[in-house]
Amino acid sequence: MDIAVVGxxxxxxxxxxxxxxxxxxxxxxxxxxATRATARTAAAQAPAAARWRVAGGLGEAVDGxxxxxxxxxxxxxxxxxxxxxxxxxxxxxxxxTSVKAPVRALVAQRLHRPPTRLAGFVGGxxxxxxxxxxxxxxxxxxxxxxxxxxxxxxxxxxADWLTxxxxxxxxxxxxxxxxxxxHDRAVAAVSHVPHLLAAALAASVAGDPLALTLAAxxxxxxxxxxxxxxxxxxxxCGGNPAAVAPALAAxxxxxxxxxxxxxxxxxxxxxxxxxxxxxxxxxGWPPQPGSRLELPANPxxxxxxxxxxGWVTAVAGDRRxxxxxxxxxx
Amino acid sequence: MDIAVVGxxxxxxxxxxxxxxxxxxxxxxxxxxATRATARTAAAQAPAAARWRVAGGLGEAVDGxxxxxxxxxxxxxxxxxxxxxxxxxxxxxxxxTSVKAPVRALVAQRLHRPPTRLAGFVGGxxxxxxxxxxxxxxxxxxxxxxxxxxxxxxxxxxADWLTxxxxxxxxxxxxxxxxxxxHDRAVAAVSHVPHLLAAALAASVAGDPLALTLAAxxxxxxxxxxxxxxxxxxxxCGGNPAAVAPALAAxxxxxxxxxxxxxxxxxxxxxxxxxxxxxxxxxGWPPQPGSRLELPANPxxxxxxxxxxGWVTAVAGDRRxxxxxxxxxx
Numbered sequence: 001m002d003i004a005v006v007g008x009x010x011x012x013x014x015x016x017x018x019x020x021x022x023x024x025x026x027x028x029x030x031x032x033x034a035t036r037a038t039a040r041t042a043a044a045q046a047p048a049a050a051r052w053r054v055a056g057g058l059g060e061a062v063d064g065x066x067x068x069x070x071x072x073x074x075x076x077x078x079x080x081x082x083x084x085x086x087x088x089x090x091x092x093x094x095x096x097t098s099v100k101a102p103v104r105a106l107v108a109q110r111l112h113r114p115p116t117r118l119a120g121f122v123g124g125x126x127x128x129x130x131x132x133x134x135x136x137x138x139x140x141x142x143x144x145x146x147x148x149x150x151x152x153x154x155x156x157x158x159a160d161w162l163t164x165x166x167x168x169x170x171x172x173x174x175x176x177x178x179x180x181x182x183h184d185r186a187v188a189a190v191s192h193v194p195h196l197l198a199a200a201l202a203a204s205v206a207g208d209p210l211a212l213t214l215a216a217x218x219x220x221x222x223x224x225x226x227x228x229x230x231x232x233x234x235x236x237c238g239g240n241p242a243a244v245a246p247a248l249a250a251x252x253x254x255x256x257x258x259x260x261x262x263x264x265x266x267x268x269x270x271x272x273x274x275x276x277x278x279x280x281x282x283x284g285w286p287p288q289p290g291s292r293l294e295l296p297a298n299p300x301x302x303x304x305x306x307x308x309x310g311w312v313t314a315v316a317g318d319r320r321x322x323x324x325x326x327x328x329x330x
Numbered sequence: 331m332d333i334a335v336v337g338x339x340x341x342x343x344x345x346x347x348x349x350x351x352x353x354x355x356x357x358x359x360x361x362x363x364a365t366r367a368t369a370r371t372a373a374a375q376a377p378a379a380a381r382w383r384v385a386g387g388l389g390e391a392v393d394g395x396x397x398x399x400x401x402x403x404x405x406x407x408x409x410x411x412x413x414x415x416x417x418x419x420x421x422x423x424x425x426x427t428s429v430k431a432p433v434r435a436l437v438a439q440r441l442h443r444p445p446t447r448l449a450g451f452v453g454g455x456x457x458x459x460x461x462x463x464x465x466x467x468x469x470x471x472x473x474x475x476x477x478x479x480x481x482x483x484x485x486x487x488x489a490d491w492l493t494x495x496x497x498x499x500x501x502x503x504x505x506x507x508x509x510x511x512x513h514d515r516a517v518a519a520v521s522h523v524p525h526l527l528a529a530a531l532a533a534s535v536a537g538d539p540l541a542l543t544l545a546a547x548x549x550x551x552x553x554x555x556x557x558x559x560x561x562x563x564x565x566x567c568g569g570n571p572a573a574v575a576p577a578l579a580a581x582x583x584x585x586x587x588x589x590x591x592x593x594x595x596x597x598x599x600x601x602x603x604x605x606x607x608x609x610x611x612x613x614g615w616p617p618q619p620g621s622r623l624e625l626p627a628n629p630x631x632x633x634x635x636x637x638x639x640g641w642v643t644a645v646a647g648d649r650r651x652x653x654x655x656x657x658x659x660x
Contacts, residue, residue, distance in 0.1 A: 075598065127546040147544050176543055183544070189535050190545035194552035197527050199608030200584040204577065205519050206611035209639025209657055213506055214477050214513070215520035215615065216457035221551040222524035226612035230605035238591070238598030245592045247534065252582055252589075254530040259582075261568070262575045268405065268568030275560035278529030281536035282556035285545065309539025327539055 001167070004029065004065040006058065006080055008039050011096050011126065012071025013138025016052055018171045019069075021140045026052035029061035030135075038135045050140075059087045067167075068119075070095035073232060074239040077103055081110040084119070092120045092160055098187065099239040100125060100151055100180035120160040123151035123180055125187070126173060133229060144172035147311065149183050152299050162297055165322065166315040174311040174325070177302035188243035193251055195233050196244070198226035290326030297322050331497070334359065334395040336388065336410055338369050341426050341456065342401025343468025346382055348501045349399075351470045356382035359391035360465075368465045380470075389417045397497075398449075400425035403562060404569040407433055411440040414449070422450045422490055428517065429569040430455060430481055430510035450490040453481035453510055455517070456503060463559060474502035477641065479513050482629050492627060495652065496645040504641040504655070507632035518573035523581055525563050526574070528556035620656030627652050 001024045005016040008030040016039070020026045030036050040054045055061035058080070062068050068089065072080055074097050084093070093111065097103050100123045107121045128146040148168045152161050165175045178186070202223040205211045225233075237244050261270035287309060295301050295312075297320055302312070309327030316322065331354045335346040338360040346369070350356045358369050370384045385391035388410070392398050398419065402410055404427050414423070423441065427433050430453045437451045458476040478498045482491050495505045508516070532553040535541045555563075567574050591600035617639060625631050625642075627650055635641070639657030646652065 127544050129547065147546065149544060174543075176540070178540060182540060186538065186541040186544050189538065190541045190549040193534070194531060194548040195605075196585065196588045197531060197552060197581075198548070198612070199605045200581045200588065201524060201527060202608035202612040202615070203584055204523070204580045206607055208516065208519065209617075210506070210508060210512060210637055211516040211520045212615060212617055213504075213636075213639045213641060213657075214457050214479060214516050216477065217459065218524040218528070218555045219520040219615075221554045222527060223608070223612045223615075224551045225548045226605075226608045228609070230602050230609045233605050233609075234598050234602035238596075238601040241592040241597045245589060248585060248589060248592070250534045251527075251530045252585055254533055255526065255578060255582055258526045258530065259575060259578060262571040262578070266568075267571045268564050271568040272560050272564035275525075275529045275556075275563050277536055278532035278553070278556040279558070279560045279563075282528070282532040282553045285532070285542060285549075285553075287539075287542055306543075307540055309543045311543060327543075 001025070001067055002065045003027070003067045003069060004055075004061045005069045005071055006030075006061060007071035007076070008035050008135045008138075009071065010133050010135075010137050011128070011142075012069070013039065013135040014140060014142040015069055015071060015096065017046070017050070017138055017140035018143055019167075020046070020052045021050040022170055023049075027055050027061045027065065028052050029055045029058055035135055042135070058083050062087055062089045062091075066091045067163075068093045070097070073097070074099060074102060074235045078106050078110060081106055085110060090119055092122070092163065094122045094124045094164055096124055096126055098125060098129070098191070098236040100149070100183045102239050104151070104153065104180045120157050122156060122160050122164045124164060124168070125149040125183060126168075127187075127191070129191070133232070141172075143168065146173050147176050148173035149176045149178050151180050151183060152177050152302055153179055158297065158299060159319070162315050162319050162322075165312055169312060169314050174313065176311045177306040179303065182307070184240050184243045185247075188240055188247040189250075192237040192240055192244045193247045195225050195228065195237060196248060197251070198223045199233070202226040287328045290328045293324055293326055294321045295324045296320070331355070331397055332395045333357070333397045333399060334385075334391045335399045335401055336360075336391060337401035337406070338365050338465045338468075339401065340463050340465075340467050341458070341472075342399070343369065343465040344470060344472040345399055345401060345426065345456075347376070347380070347468055347470035348473055349497075350376070350382045351380040352500055353379075357385050357391045357395065358382050359385045359388055365465055372465070388413050392417055392419045392421075395421060397422045397424065400427070403427070404429060404432060404565045408436050408440060411436055415440060420449055422452070422493065424452050424454045424494055426454055426456055428455060428459070428521070428566040430479070430513045432569050434481070434483065434510045450487050452486060452490050452494045454494060454498070455479040455513060456498070457517075457521070459521070459558075463562070473498065476503050477506050478503035479506045479508050481510050481513060482507050482632055483509055488627065488629060489649070492645050492649050492652075495642055499642060499644050504643065506641045507636040509633070512637070514570050515573045515577075518570055518577040519580075522567040522570055522574045523577045525555050525558065525567060526578060527581070528553045529563070532556040617658045620658045623654055623656055624651045625654045626650070
């Protein structure tokens with residue numbers, strides 16, 4: 001395919017490299033001239049069969065491409081969509097933003113505003129963030145084995161969805177069919193709340209030199225993502241407040257149970273009972289993959305698969321079935 | 331030195347191996363016959379110069395040794411102290427338990443009960459737990475670079491403290507002089523609270539297959555220590571309730587700020603401000619070591635060093651000075 005990646009940070013840069021290595025024709029664009037220069041230098045050093053062009057503007061980047069991958073932070077999505085409509089682009093669009101409902105709403109307002117609905121859209125999210133940032137940290141193998149959510153809404157073209165699923169399974173990703181709302185609720189719990197816990201924990205020992213010297217593995221890992229740029233984490237968590245607030249409330253309610261256990265007459269016994277469900281959940285994670293199966297490529301079957309914890313590993317050539325991995329409990 | 335290690339789990343086993351490799355004469359004992367058998371088999375496979383004996387009972391383990399290292403979980407400490415007094419042991423005792431004030435209280439009741447005060451005692455804590463357990467996971471290099479708290483109380487013999495500091499700095503550990511109360515307050519924040527956050531986070535997504543499939547790096551690291559055995563974590567956190575409860579309250583109070591930010595008119599901007607202190611604390615951790623200095627080996631200078639974030643790297647042969655690393659802010 002002829003593909004443009006807009007936004008050449010960690011995820012956009014990795015997608016550019018991975019898609020180029022998979023044999024597609026790639027153009028990249030970033031509003032930052034220094035990032036474009038870095039990406040151009042890297043292109044010259046890449047293997048000849050896996051190079052990309054770096055465009056000087058959005059119009060040049062998307063002109064004649066079949067797919068545009070939006071890889072900009074949430075606060076920049078609206079402006080890029082407006083500019084994209086301005087280019088007259090009429091192909092397929094996907095994104096890799098960490099929250100899906102706000103992007104879906106922006107697409108409805110900007111890209112799909114009646115009477116024009118030139119471009120198709122499939123929301124996506126590869127679950128592979130890191131506390132490193134920028135094109136310099138981009139890695140074409142970043143998506144191997146990673147879960148990549150692809151949103152299948154009532155108004156999503158199944159053909160477009162299958163095109164994306166085919167593309168990213170070939171990068172080694174596990175495609176999880178979901179909806180924007182279900183995605184945002186799930187990642188609030190497993191990604192956004194962990195960032196808030198890490199930040200609160202790190203902040204709680206600032207200015208305590210003895211504690212910072214004694215801090216070891218549990219502090220290191222429990223606070224790792226607190227080192228991410230605050231503006232980026234804020235755009236992710238703050239773009240999903242309706243789902244993050246209740247997910248955080250669930251964790252703080254559980255922590256109130258820990259406080260009660262600490263204040264009970266037998267804190268060791270009370271905490272042992274309180275700790276057991278978390279230990280069971282964590283020792284059982286990641287879930288062992290179930291057996292493979294062929295599924296009809298229809299939205300109902302695909303969304304049931306994702307909800308149950310399964311994923312798609314390949315799309316059949318005739319686009320009528322997909323190869324999937326059953327959730328372990330099936 | 332002639333040393334006995336009582337309790338051959340992850341930390342006791344690692345101490346046994348590390349001290350044997352450092353040239354000391356080691357005996358190990360564990361109440362569990364299977365653990366003793368594992369430790370015996372491992373001894374036969376160790377290099378001849380770094381072997382240990384496994385004793386069949388506590389009396390046999392400590393008979394004639396100069397130092398006993400107690401490496402049992404907090405709930406087992408009292409019984410071992412009673413048994414140790416029963417053997418008539420009169421040498422030095424240290425421990426590696428994760429909380430220090432309760433052990434100090436038990437030592438006062440059991441080991442130092444007037445009129446007999448046979449054995450000396452220095453409380454210790456190497457900051458090197460892991461979610462793995464048991465002698466099979468023991469590693470002689472476990473203490474290289476790790477912070478090892480050694481308690482220096484008003485009634486601690488400075489000579490005993492320096493003997494321990496000399497011993498463990500030679501294992502590559504950074505000795506942090508502290509008191510039981512200051513230690514317990516600091517580790518509540520950097521170790522015990524992280525265990526509670528990890529457990530609450532892991533439990534919050536149990537039974538949510540989509541979330542468990544989408545979970546990636548921030549969930550993996552944020553919940554890692556939740557996989558520890560609940561009984562062990564409960565004995566650690568539940569043995570330090572007076573310090574853990576306020577440390578946990580500080581974190582949940584901070585999280586209330588995150589909830590307020592999420593509910594504010596501009597959640598992204600509000601969260602960015604809320605996230606900044608945690609990001610600054612985490613990107614500045616671990617603190618860069620300061621320059622080396624010689625310090626007089628007296629309790630006041632040593633405790634000031636530990637409180638300020640410094641540590642001891644060596645004890646002079648005449649025991650009058652120590653080599654220390656200044657805290658970075660000095």
